[in-house]
Amino acid sequence: MSRDGDRVVSRSITLNQLGEFGLLQRLFRRIPSPSRTVLIGPGDDAAVLRASADRDWIVTTDMLVEAVDFNRAYSSFRQIGYKALAVNLSDIAAMGGRPVAFLVGLAAPGRTPVRTVDEIYRGMLTLARRYGVALIGGDVSAARQGIMISVMVLGLVEPGTAVTRSGAKFGDRIYVTGTLGDSRAGLEILKQKRRLKPSAMESTLIRRHFFPTPRVEFGRLLSRRGWATAMIDLSDGLASDLRHLCEASRVGARLEWNRFPVSAALAAYARRLNRSATDYALRGGEDFELLFTVNRARVAAVEAAAKRMALAVTPIGTIVSKGLGITLIGKESREIPLTVRGYEHFKHS
């Protein structure tokens, strides 16, 4: 038995029992506090390093494992490559940084055709060119089974302006970019349809699953202007990621159910299944939109700037004190505690 923060965890339990977030917490509990060079260590969307007065570096890594994070039965390798880089660019965006360079670790069985690796890189390089990010290195290794892609991205930000998860304050408005829940619906459609031809509405949702748009330009705006008090990207789902932001900021939140931005495609899809689009918005993962908080004095400026960039941003709630927890004002204005979680590795495996 070993003491893990306030919890005592037996070392013989498995990763399935501990879960992804429990494991990350455990791994990073012994980490020393920030130093002169390490401004922000583990626990945010990305780390922040400083070695000179005029720039800070932002560094992040994310990996995709075959049969866990992607499935070749319903993804092309080009789509997988695109996404492997996109999720990392989204982490840089969530700190307000400009992505500059990336490295790729790739493990694959020796019997893999070269064509497969070419396609993965083609997917990454298409996105890299769009964002002006340079491939600067990597490593390849044989693997026994399945493909594994590990990507690391480095970005730059003006000194001291990186936006963390921990600055949300009582009274701040909570915003999201774009629409929520599309990616999860797209994945559901893929799993059901396999090789059947999807409808136009279904194709829209599938595209949102395969090709998330890292909100780099808007993230840059928020960091440069100092408009966001806290920010995180939506990878695990709104319910889960808002919880991470609130825990880091030591605040609570009140979400307004009827404000969640939902695409016409998702609304139609949910209606057809007689399910709630809100539920997709709350629990769906992999939207890779930005969730951020704004002081009320800056709300008008943020909304005007987003409009000029033709990017939808939607206020979906308000930061409250920690003691009030995270609640959802649902139908008939009833306020209920938000317990729904998003995706977590191991817990579902």
Next chain:
Amino acid sequence: MSRDGDRVVSRSITLNQLGEFGLLQRLFRRIPSPSRTVLIGPGDDAAVLRASADRDWIVTTDMLVEAVDFNRAYSSFRQIGYKALAVNLSDIAAMGGRPVAFLVGLAAPGRTPVRTVDEIYRGMLTLARRYGVALIGGDVSAARQGIMISVMVLGLVEPGTAVTRSGAKFGDRIYVTGTLGDSRAGLEILKQKRRLKPSAMESTLIRRHFFPTPRVEFGRLLSRRGWATAMIDLSDGLASDLRHLCEASRVGARLEWNRFPVSAALAAYARRLNRSATDYALRGGEDFELLFTVNRARVAAVEAAAKRMALAVTPIGTIVSKGLGITLIGKESREIPLTVRGYEHFKHS
């Protein structure tokens, strides 16, 4: 079919057929030339980035895959963790950098005990503390089978002083640090002995396999003084890594067989098996010593500085013109072309 440099490669061939070095060459062939920010891209031990006038960043990644790069039948997880970080620190050392921070991507099956992950991190953190390197982030993912560890390290170097593979010049002396071939002998012993108790000599070689010493301090000295014209770390074996250095520098080399530094333990081990210790030195991988070239005018200074640091450095040959290729002056002073290669992923799988 697609044109790959001068070679036409069918896209239907497999990674086994192409090999690790062929694959890396293919992946990085479309890479744009260095930019204002990217001073050195793929193809060296690490990439070099510049965002301000007073410091350059060095970035590298290496991954270890279970059953390919390590085997739990004869390694502890602490040893595996140590080595996963050590091989990356060695890449930073080979550029003359000071390692500063690292990130870890870890994929493992859900049934893995938490204890296992703890041990891997313990191995890494032991080494990290010794070198003053901070763990700044990472990612964890479920995996279907086997553990995969992907490590990225960031280091700093004075602007423009990173030592590449490409600066070796005709007439330069070729040096290595430490002794060569121990790691490979240690691995052989592990594979044969399994749970039998090794002798003291065998334990020495096994330790060299599990706990390579990244030559950071000496690499720093070489970059700060500008003494090394080219440098690479010995990961794949002297024969293979010297070839990489010579190709990057567009030179040949003449190696002096009788000068290879071999430990007493390796000499005794090879003698017992009636094999050549030189062969271990030439072909053995994972030594993680530095191979570097020095202008003859700097040879005395380098040797004196190494002596003050109590580090063995040994001249093992001379850089010659590219047309002469890489040759080995063997027994009876016969000069033979060096064709022996070291370890390469996929080719052996």
